[in-house]
Amino acid sequence: MSAPFAERLAPYRQRLDDSFARWLPTAQTYPARLHEAMRYASDGGKRLRPLLVYAAGEVLGLPARALDAAACAIEMIHVYSLVHDDLPAMDDDALRRGRPTTHVAYDEATAILVGDALQTQAFHVIAADDASGIDAAQRLRMIAVLAEAAGSRGMVGGQAVDLESEGRTLSLAELEALHVHKTGAMIRACLQLATLAAGERPPAQVEALDHYGKCIGLAFQIQDDILDIESSSAALGKTAGKDEAHLKSTYPSVMGLPAAKVRAAELFESARESLAIFSDAAEPLLWLSRHIEGRDR
Numbered sequence: 611m612s613a614p615f616a617e618r619l620a621p622y623r624q625r626l627d628d629s630f631a632r633w634l635p636t637a638q639t640y641p642a643r644l645h646e647a648m649r650y651a652s653d654g655g656k657r658l659r660p661l662l663v664y665a666a667g668e669v670l671g672l673p674a675r676a677l678d679a680a681a682c683a684i685e686m687i688h689v690y691s692l693v694h695d696d697l698p699a700m701d702d703d704a705l706r707r708g709r710p711t712t713h714v715a716y717d718e719a720t721a722i723l724v725g726d727a728l729q730t731q732a733f734h735v736i737a738a739d740d741a742s743g744i745d746a747a748q749r750l751r752m753i754a755v756l757a758e759a760a761g762s763r764g765m766v767g768g769q770a771v772d773l774e775s776e777g778r779t780l781s782l783a784e785l786e787a788l789h790v791h792k793t794g795a796m797i798r799a800c801l802q803l804a805t806l807a808a809g810e811r812p813p814a815q816v817e818a819l820d821h822y823g824k825c826i827g828l829a830f831q832i833q834d835d836i837l838d839i840e841s842s843s844a845a846l847g848k849t850a851g852k853d854e855a856h857l858k859s860t861y862p863s864v865m866g867l868p869a870a871k872v873r874a875a876e877l878f879e880s881a882r883e884s885l886a887i888f889s890d891a892a893e894p895l896l897w898l899s900r901h902i903e904g905r906d907r
């Protein structure tokens with residue numbers, strides 16, 4: 611039996627850093643300031659999405675090298691979304707990953723371009739990494755899946771509805787649709803990318819990983835809403851959280867905090883149950899689900 615997945619977190623994070631170093635142009639190349647800002651924005655973070663890609667790859671028996679491009683690409687899209695989400699026209703945040711946001715450290719126009727450039731680079735990485743061992747037709751499918759998850763039928767669509775909904779109380783069904791698009795689609799895509807990289811697989815395995823991805827994607831956002839409430843009440847219970855200030859609906863505001871916690875726990879459990887088909891090989895994804903469920907941010 612192989613060592614627990616927890617022992618491979620640091621090597622996987624290192625692989626991701628190496629991929630970023632390889633695929634992001636250096637700050638010495640034209641246009642130097644933009645490249646420096648892209649690297650600034652890409653530092654730090656939990657790297658959960660790349661870890662999901664690598665963990666799913668292990669469950670499917672793939673070598674890590676086959677997944678480097680997918681792991682790097684998904685994190686590039688994620689970083690772009692955070693940089694744009696922090697802009698004054700969106701969430702207007704001054705801090706991200708414990709440092710000034712990209713538009714604060716540089717300027718607004720540069721932050722917009724950082725997001726644009728990271729997004730296009732993500733697709734370049736999958737298209738150009740022809741030493742991954744994954745054939746070109748399969749990489750084309752991976753690009754299509756990533757584009758759909760990131761675009762107007764996925765993350766960007768969810769963000770658009772989120773902005774349109776400010777100041778309005780959403781129904782539970784509306785809120786779930788928003789979360790499934792805004793946060794869920796990209797997390798689901800992590801599993802889909804690994805499955806595509808693995809080539810032909812029994813439909814039951816593909817279904818199981820997709821179910822896991824959908825459940826973890828929604829649970830992650832519900833948990834984020836819960837952590838927002840708990841961290842703002844912990845901050846002396848005086849200041850309104852950002853969601854209150856922006857009058858955004860959240861799971862705790864729509865269904866109450868205890869019910870939101872139950873819903874998140876049910877989703878994490880359902881994600882784990884779907885992995886029974888993989889027997890002991892499921893350990894990396896089981897471990898990650900528990901790690902995500904237990905996070906405090």
Ligand code: GRG
Pocket residue numbers: 654655656657658688690691692694695700707765766769792793831834907
């Ligand atoms: C602007 C196109 C566009 C999309 C924005 C994902 C998103 C859509 C906005 C992020 C806003 C936000 C804080 C959502 C809550 C869930 C979430 C995605 C949190 C950030 O992800 P983490 O916790 O961040 O994985 P790190 O920094 O660890 O990578």
